[in-house]
Amino acid sequence: MTLNHWARQQPDAIALQDAHASLSWGELPAAIDRVADRLERDAGQRIALLADNSRHWVLADLAALKLQRPLIPVPLFFSEEQRAHLFSRAGIDTLMTVEDDQLQIRRLQIPATELHPGTAKITFTSGTTGAPKGVCLSADQQLQVAHSLAERLSGLGIRRHLCLLPLATLLENIAGVYTALLMGASVQLPPLATLGWQGSSGLNVEQLLSALHQHRPDSLITLPQILSALAATGERGTTLPELRFIAVGGARVGADLIRRARAQGLPAYEGYGLSECASVVSLNTPGQDSIGSAGRALGHNHLNLSAEGELLIEGNCMLGYLGEPPHSGVYATGDLVRVDNSGFLHIEGRRRNVIINSYGRNLSPEWVESELLAQPGIEEAVLYGEARPFNCALIHAPSLNNDQLDAHLARINARLPDYARVRQWTRPEISMRKQSGLYTLNGRPRRAAIATHFADTLESIYATDC
Structure with a gap:
């Protein structure tokens, strides 16, 4: 399915909704075109997007994708030093922000750097050091993940997806927004602060719970620490919202946490992914579920193990790291895994020392x-x-x-x-x-x-x- 299909099929249904306005499916294609026209007129060739979650963020992303101009989402939690590194490393010539519910476009004078051919998006992780690496992805690599997820999640009746994670997080960008839109669902885009976020690694659970009751989503993507907090509120007798599907990942998830969440009526399913593979690699779903695993691989991925048990992925892998040689062949993940007889992936540990906290930040x-x-x-x-x-x-x-x-x-x-x-x-x-x-x-x-x-x-x- 394409966006135009849903625009014809359900023109009056809501496609995007934020704190200020909503866009129907019938209005969505023209709204993307208007932003694309502005980018053609006012923007350069490498566009950084620094903004809170909103319909403007999504429209800018889809417009850049349509124009085949590389978009570089800037995480809001990056320090000034990390932002400066990102701008310089990617050769940013245009900065987009959102001010007073208006998309702002500003040209920058930063020398261009070499990109891998076909780069549509450069995603920077939270950084294992003070200088995060940029992962270069093509449009096809991103959309392949979204199509595979839409196929696997079909039949769950997901009509409203709430973006709980920052849109600059590749997981929310692809598995959240792109996948929901391909399924014809409405994407809810409240500001992060109204969801209880306090920086990148703090959360007001009561505020989040209130927002969930307000927005009544069918699905969301969350992190282990947030899922644990929601389960704990249920264990204290608080009424939890009714959802159809909660994907949890970004850091190691324990089987006990999944059981706790489901005991409170939270339909939590663990997944596994990497920026280098355009986010999601494997995922549990109601029809394919094994608690304690990270699910079965999506159909477009080919998984193998090294002699040491390290997960090797072939297929939908990045074009390469920014400023480094192109990637080819298999991608060695650094994760030690096992695959059981039913094809479920179990993450055993990490070969590297990188810490991934319960909010999914790595350092x-x-x-x-x-x-x-x-x-x-x-x-x-x-x-x-x-x-x-x-x-x-x-x-x-x-x-x-x-x-x-x-x-x-x-x-x-x-x-x-x-x-x-x-x-x-x-x-x-x-x-x-x-x-x-x-x-x-x-x-x-x-x-x-x-x-x-x-x-x-x-x-x-x-x-x-x-």
Whole structure:
């Protein structure tokens, strides 16, 4: 199905709705054309989009797609330094924003950089370091995922999708907006703050719950931490909204969380995806479901395992990273997996040290640790936060008192994006390097060993501040 098909089939039905206005399916094609005309007249060849969720965001995205001009969504939670890196790295010549419910277009004087041929979108992750990588995707790669999802979700009766995640998140952009539109559903686009978001890694659950009752969606995409919070409100006796389908991913999801959510009437289904594969790779659905797995692969993906159990994906993979050679062949994900006899994908762990918090933000612990270790008096620092709502650190700084350490942390946190900040810290009683098996001979922390050794300490931190 195409957008024009739904415009003919249901011209009076709502296609896009935000806090200011709605667009019917009959109005949608002309609205896209009007924005495309503005882009042809006023924009350059590489367009950055920095805006909250709204109908304007979607129209700008679809207009750029129609014109085949690369669009670069800018995450709202990026620091100024990260935004400057994105603009420079992608050679942005046009910035689109939304002000007073109007789309604004501004030309920039930034030198062009080389892009992979066919690039329609460059998605920047939250960044494993302070300088996020750009993933270059074609239009076909994005739409292939959306078509596969629309096919798998057909029959669920999804008529209203609520965009709970920022549209600059590729998962919401493709699996949310594109998929919903291909199914002829209405896309609800309230501002993120009205959904309870506080930065990129904080949430007011009561405000979210109120918004869900107000918008009454059939489907949404969420993250483990948010799903857990919703399940907890149900467990306390709060009435939860009725939905048809909740996709949960972006970070590791436990089987117990899925069971808790479903026990409260939340139809939660785990999926797995990567920006390098245009978001969703596999997904559970009511008709194909195995709790504890990340679902079966979408039809366009070809999955294999290396001898070490690393997931290798062939087929719908990126054009390449921005500024690096083109990608060809299989994509090695860095994830250790197993595939059961029924074809369900089970994520076992990660080959890399990258932390993915429970809000789906990813970062390299070495980045934050290097900031900590640069402070006078801090001798050892190891960061944790995998599948957690915030980061904590084990810090050995025998020459500093607690007030001095807090002052260091305040300065560091002030220049980090919110998902990379250290909320809590604790001191080991003695140097971790002096404890057997916690550091390698060349001075690198053995993260798993340290996590096991300090398991009770780490658990107590999260138990008292969650």
